Amino acid sequence: MNFTVNTSYNGFKLLEEKKVKEINSMARIFEHEKSGARLLHIANDDDNKVFSITFRTPPTDSTGLPHILEHAVLCGSRKFPAKDPFVELAKGSLNTFLNAMTFSDKTMYPIASRNDKDFLNLMDVYLDAVFYPNIYKKPEILMQEGWHYELDNPEEEITYKGVVYNEMKGAFSSPEQVLFRKIQESLFPDTTYQYDSGGDPEAIPELTQEEFTAFHKKLYHPANSYIYLYGDGDIMEHLKFINEEYLQNFEKIKVDSEITLQTPYKEPKTSFVEYSISANEREQDKTFLSLNFVVGKSTNPELHLAFDILTYLLLETPAAPLKKALLEADLGKDVFGSYDHSILQPVLSVIVKNSNEEEQERFKQVVYDTLKALVDKGIDKKLIEASINIYEFKLREADYGRYPKGLIYCMKSMESWLYDEDPVLHLTYESALGKIKTALTTNYFEKLIEKYLLNNQHQSLLVVTPKKGLVQEKEEEVKQKLANYKAKLSKEEINQLIENTSMLKRYQEEPNDSKDLEKIPLLSLKDIEEKAEKLLLIEKKENGLPILLHPMFTNEIAYVNLLFDTTTVPKELIPYVSLLSFILGKVSTETYHYEDLSNEINIYTGGIDFKVEAYSLKNDDGTYFPKLMIQSSALVKQLPKLFHIIGELIGATKFNETKRLKEIIQEVKSRLEMNILQDGHIVAARRATSYFSPIGQYKEMCTGIAYYEFIEELEGNFDNKLQEIQSNLEKLIKMIFNQDNLLVSVTIEEKDYNKFQEAFKSLINYMGNEKLDKQQYQFDYGPKNEGLLTSSKVQYVAKAYNFQKLGYDYTGHLQVLKTIISLNYLWNKVRITGGAYGAMAGFSRNGNIYFTSYRDPNLDKTLKVYDEAHKYISEFSTDEREMTKYIIGTISKIDAPLTASMKGQEATAYYISQISQEDIQRERDEVLRTKPEDIKNLARLIKDVMEKNYYCVLGNEGKIQANKHIFKNLVEVFK
Known part of the structure; x- marks a missing residue:
C-alpha cells in the first residue's frame, strides 16, 4: 500500500519515508502519538521478519541493573504469567532468532521468524514482558536472575548466588574481558560509560529490589522505546496490534535517559588494573597494553565507516603497518585492534597482548612514531584500496551467517537513532563510502590519523597486569565479608535468610500452572512443513576432478570451497594441519610478499580462509573424513584472479621468513588462550569426547587443549624447532594439495557455471597429481577424566x-x-x-x-x-x-x-x-x-x-x- 507522510496509521504518525537503495528497502519512521514510542519500519521482500524493542538504559552504577533486568522481564508477565516464557518460546516457536542483549547504554529485545503467525506470537510475548513484567510482585525473580544470599541452615556459611552474578564472574575471568570492560571506564569518568552495565561481581550484591523496580518504572516506558520492524510482514496488521494491545494504554511522558558527552581530556591518562593467573603460571609476558582514543561521535556516518576501515587497515590485515611495527619492536606476542562504535563516543583501541608492564612507554612511542611516519610518508595506496574493497564487498554481500540480516540492520540503526539522529544514517552508506574512496588519490586517512589519533588528547593507556592468586584473594574477601555480615545478624535475621533461600527454591521447583503455560501462544503441527528442504547439489567433473555444483541466486558472487583430504598426513603431523591453515595467506609466496598478497586477496576477492574440518560418516564416529578446506568468495568476473591467488597459496607459499613464522605462532597461541577462557563449555565437551571417539580425538588434536599444548611447545622452543617446523610445513603442502585429494564445492548461478569452469582450469597446474598413501590413525582411548x-x-x-x-x-x-x-x-x-x-x-x-x-x-x-x-x-x-x-x-x-x-x-x-x-x-x-x-x-x-x-x-x-x-x-x- 501507499503511505502519506504526516498521516496517522493505527495510532502511528508517519514522519518520514525514504528508499534505502543500499539494502533494497523502504524505510518508514513513525511516532506513536499517544505514548511517544518511536518506530522504524524497514520494508522489503525478506521473509525472515525481525521485530525488536529497545530501551535507552544508561546505568548509574556497576550493579548490572540493566543486564539483570534484561533477564528478569522475560521471567513472566501480565498476560503470560508462567515463570519463564522466554524458555517456553525457545521450546515451542519457529523463531529464527530469540534473545535479549544488554549494551553499554541500551537494552535490546529482538526476535525473528519466517512464519507470520509465529512472528505475531513472539512480538506479543516480548511486548508484554517489557511493559508488564512480574518483577513487581515476585522478588524471587531478582534473587534468581541477579543475586541473593544463599543459606540453608544456621551452621553454614552464607554465599552469593544468581545467574547474572555467575555469568559476570565468568566474564571477569577472561583478561580480554577485563581489558575491554575497563577501556570505557578509563575514558569516560564523568558519564554513564564509566559503569559496567553487565555488572561487576563485586558490585552486583549492592542492588536492591527497590532500585531494580524503580529503574524499570522509569526507563521501560514507550516514550523511551525504539520499536523496529523488518521484512515482508503486514505492517498495517503489526501497527494495529502494537497500538491496540499495548501502546494505547500509555500516555506520552518525558523520560530522562539522556546520554551526556564526556568533556575531552586536556592530557592523556594512564590506568592500571589486575587480572588473575594461576598459582603456577609465570607472570612474565602476560601484561596487556592498550592505547585508546575517543573518536568523534557515532552519529557521524562518514567518520563511523572510515574508522571501521582504518582500524582494519592499521591493525587487522596481514599488511597492517601499525600491527607490523609493534610486532617488529618485540613489544608483545599478539597485536589486535578494536573500534567500538556501539556507544555515543566511539573508541579505537590498539592492543598488545603478552607484553610486560615496563614496556608501556616504548609501546606508546612505537604507536606514535608509526602513525606519524604514515602521515608524513603516506599510506600505501594499494593497502587503502584493499581495505576499502573488502569492506565494500561485505557491505554489499550482506551475509551475516546465522544472524538475520534484519537484526544487523537494527543494531546499525541504533548507533544513530538512540542518540536522536536519523535511524537509517548508517544504512545509507553510499555517500560516506564515496567520500572515503577519495583516499585513493588524496591524504584522506592520513588527515584522520593526524586529527583523531596524533593530535587527540582524549586518550588513555590501560595497563592490565597479571597477579597470582587474585581469584583466591577476592574469594577470601567475599567469604570474610559474608562472615562479618552473618556475625552481625540476629537469630531472627538468620532465620529470615534461611526462609528466603527456601522460598526461592520453592518458587524455582514449583511447576508452572498448566493454565499459565496455555496462555503462551503456540502454533500447531499443521503450521509445519512436513517435507524437508532439498539442498541443491549436482555432481560434475572438471579435468577429472569431482565438482559439487549448488546452483542458486548469489547476486553475481561465486562461493568456492576447495576440500582437500588430509588422511595422507601422518598422525604425528596432524596438529601441523591446523597450524598450516592459520599460516597460509599470512606469509609470502614466490610471487608476492605477504603484505602484497593480503592486498591482492582484499582487492580481488571477498576473502580466502583456511579451515580444518572433519566429517563423520553418518552413523559411525570411527569413520570420518578429515579435510583442509579453503573457503573463498569473489565476484564471478574475478574468478580467474581468485584461482590465481589460491594457486599461489597452495603451490608457491614459502616458509623461510623466520620472524614472520614466530609472530604467527605467537598469535595462534594468544587466540587459543582467548578461546579456552571464552568457550570453556566447548573446550571441555571436545576434550571429553576425545577420550572415546576417533573423530573427537582428531578434532582435539586440531583445535582443543592438545592443539594448544602443541602450539605452546612450538612457541616456547621456537629457535630449536625452527627447522623442524619449516620442514613439516613443506611436507604438508605436498601431502595435502594434491589433485587426488580434492573435492570442489561451488555455489553460483547456473548461467555463470561456464565462467567457473574456464577459470578453474588454471588451478590444476599448482597441484601435484601423484598417488599418496592414506594413513590409518590409531589413538589411545579411555576415561581420562x-x-x-x-x-x-x-x-x-x-x-x-x-x-x-x-x-x-x-x-x-x-x-x-x-x-x-x-x-x-x-x-x-x-x-x-x-x-x-x-x-x-x-x-x-x-x-x-x-x-x-x-x-x-x-x-x-x-x-x-x-x-x-x-x-x-x-x-x-x-x-x-x-x-x-x-x-x-x-x-x-x-x-x-x-x-x-x-x-x-x-x-x-x-x-x-x-x-x-x-x-x-x-x-x-x-x-x-x-x-x-x-x-x-x-x-x-x-x-x-x-x-x-x-x-x-x-x-x-x-x-x-x-x-x-x-x-x-x-x-x-x-x-
Whole structure:
C-alpha cells in the first residue's frame, strides 16, 4: 500500500519515508502519538521478519541493573504469567532468532521468524514482558536472575548466588574481558560509560529490589522505546496490534535517559588494573597494553565507516603497518585492534597482548612514531584500496551467517537513532563510502590519523597486569565479608535468610500452572512443513576432478570451497594441519610478499580462509573424513584472479621468513588462550569426547587443549624447532594439495557455471597429481577424566560418550530429547537452581552425546545432575500441547534459515557424510511424530551413556583441587 507522510496509521504518525537503495528497502519512521514510542519500519521482500524493542538504559552504577533486568522481564508477565516464557518460546516457536542483549547504554529485545503467525506470537510475548513484567510482585525473580544470599541452615556459611552474578564472574575471568570492560571506564569518568552495565561481581550484591523496580518504572516506558520492524510482514496488521494491545494504554511522558558527552581530556591518562593467573603460571609476558582514543561521535556516518576501515587497515590485515611495527619492536606476542562504535563516543583501541608492564612507554612511542611516519610518508595506496574493497564487498554481500540480516540492520540503526539522529544514517552508506574512496588519490586517512589519533588528547593507556592468586584473594574477601555480615545478624535475621533461600527454591521447583503455560501462544503441527528442504547439489567433473555444483541466486558472487583430504598426513603431523591453515595467506609466496598478497586477496576477492574440518560418516564416529578446506568468495568476473591467488597459496607459499613464522605462532597461541577462557563449555565437551571417539580425538588434536599444548611447545622452543617446523610445513603442502585429494564445492548461478569452469582450469597446474598413501590413525582411548586448571572464577563441566558403541541407533527422537533436556531439565537444574549461566546437550548422528555447562559455580553437583537425567526421562510425561511445543522448537533449529553460501556448505557436508535426502526426511518424520513414550524409551540410552563416566571439567583451580578425588588427572592449562 501507499503511505502519506504526516498521516496517522493505527495510532502511528508517519514522519518520514525514504528508499534505502543500499539494502533494497523502504524505510518508514513513525511516532506513536499517544505514548511517544518511536518506530522504524524497514520494508522489503525478506521473509525472515525481525521485530525488536529497545530501551535507552544508561546505568548509574556497576550493579548490572540493566543486564539483570534484561533477564528478569522475560521471567513472566501480565498476560503470560508462567515463570519463564522466554524458555517456553525457545521450546515451542519457529523463531529464527530469540534473545535479549544488554549494551553499554541500551537494552535490546529482538526476535525473528519466517512464519507470520509465529512472528505475531513472539512480538506479543516480548511486548508484554517489557511493559508488564512480574518483577513487581515476585522478588524471587531478582534473587534468581541477579543475586541473593544463599543459606540453608544456621551452621553454614552464607554465599552469593544468581545467574547474572555467575555469568559476570565468568566474564571477569577472561583478561580480554577485563581489558575491554575497563577501556570505557578509563575514558569516560564523568558519564554513564564509566559503569559496567553487565555488572561487576563485586558490585552486583549492592542492588536492591527497590532500585531494580524503580529503574524499570522509569526507563521501560514507550516514550523511551525504539520499536523496529523488518521484512515482508503486514505492517498495517503489526501497527494495529502494537497500538491496540499495548501502546494505547500509555500516555506520552518525558523520560530522562539522556546520554551526556564526556568533556575531552586536556592530557592523556594512564590506568592500571589486575587480572588473575594461576598459582603456577609465570607472570612474565602476560601484561596487556592498550592505547585508546575517543573518536568523534557515532552519529557521524562518514567518520563511523572510515574508522571501521582504518582500524582494519592499521591493525587487522596481514599488511597492517601499525600491527607490523609493534610486532617488529618485540613489544608483545599478539597485536589486535578494536573500534567500538556501539556507544555515543566511539573508541579505537590498539592492543598488545603478552607484553610486560615496563614496556608501556616504548609501546606508546612505537604507536606514535608509526602513525606519524604514515602521515608524513603516506599510506600505501594499494593497502587503502584493499581495505576499502573488502569492506565494500561485505557491505554489499550482506551475509551475516546465522544472524538475520534484519537484526544487523537494527543494531546499525541504533548507533544513530538512540542518540536522536536519523535511524537509517548508517544504512545509507553510499555517500560516506564515496567520500572515503577519495583516499585513493588524496591524504584522506592520513588527515584522520593526524586529527583523531596524533593530535587527540582524549586518550588513555590501560595497563592490565597479571597477579597470582587474585581469584583466591577476592574469594577470601567475599567469604570474610559474608562472615562479618552473618556475625552481625540476629537469630531472627538468620532465620529470615534461611526462609528466603527456601522460598526461592520453592518458587524455582514449583511447576508452572498448566493454565499459565496455555496462555503462551503456540502454533500447531499443521503450521509445519512436513517435507524437508532439498539442498541443491549436482555432481560434475572438471579435468577429472569431482565438482559439487549448488546452483542458486548469489547476486553475481561465486562461493568456492576447495576440500582437500588430509588422511595422507601422518598422525604425528596432524596438529601441523591446523597450524598450516592459520599460516597460509599470512606469509609470502614466490610471487608476492605477504603484505602484497593480503592486498591482492582484499582487492580481488571477498576473502580466502583456511579451515580444518572433519566429517563423520553418518552413523559411525570411527569413520570420518578429515579435510583442509579453503573457503573463498569473489565476484564471478574475478574468478580467474581468485584461482590465481589460491594457486599461489597452495603451490608457491614459502616458509623461510623466520620472524614472520614466530609472530604467527605467537598469535595462534594468544587466540587459543582467548578461546579456552571464552568457550570453556566447548573446550571441555571436545576434550571429553576425545577420550572415546576417533573423530573427537582428531578434532582435539586440531583445535582443543592438545592443539594448544602443541602450539605452546612450538612457541616456547621456537629457535630449536625452527627447522623442524619449516620442514613439516613443506611436507604438508605436498601431502595435502594434491589433485587426488580434492573435492570442489561451488555455489553460483547456473548461467555463470561456464565462467567457473574456464577459470578453474588454471588451478590444476599448482597441484601435484601423484598417488599418496592414506594413513590409518590409531589413538589411545579411555576415561581420562581430567580437571583442567585455570584461574577462572567458574567451571565448565562436560560429560560425554557414544551411544552407538552401546548398541543404540540414531533417531530423530533424540533431537526432540535434546530440546527437552537442554531447555527443561538442564535449564531448571543447572541454570535456575544451580546458578550457572547456561547448560546444553548435543546429540550427533554418529552417536556422540555430550552434556556441558557454561559459567557454572558448581562442579560435582552438575555431574550429579547429568547422572540423574535418565530418571527425569524415564518419568517424562506431558500433554499433547507441550509435546507439540517441543517438536516445534526442535524443527525451528532444523529449519534455521541459511544463506546461499551456507546452503552450499551444508549440502557438501551431507554429501561427504553420506547423508541422503531420505535420511534427512526420515529424521524430520521422526521428529514430527515424536510421542512422550518415544522420549521415555530413551532413558536407558542416557543412563548407559552417563554410566560410562567420561567427563572433563575446565575451571577454577581451587574448586577442582577441592574435588580432586573425582579426577584421574589434573592438568595446568596455562604455564
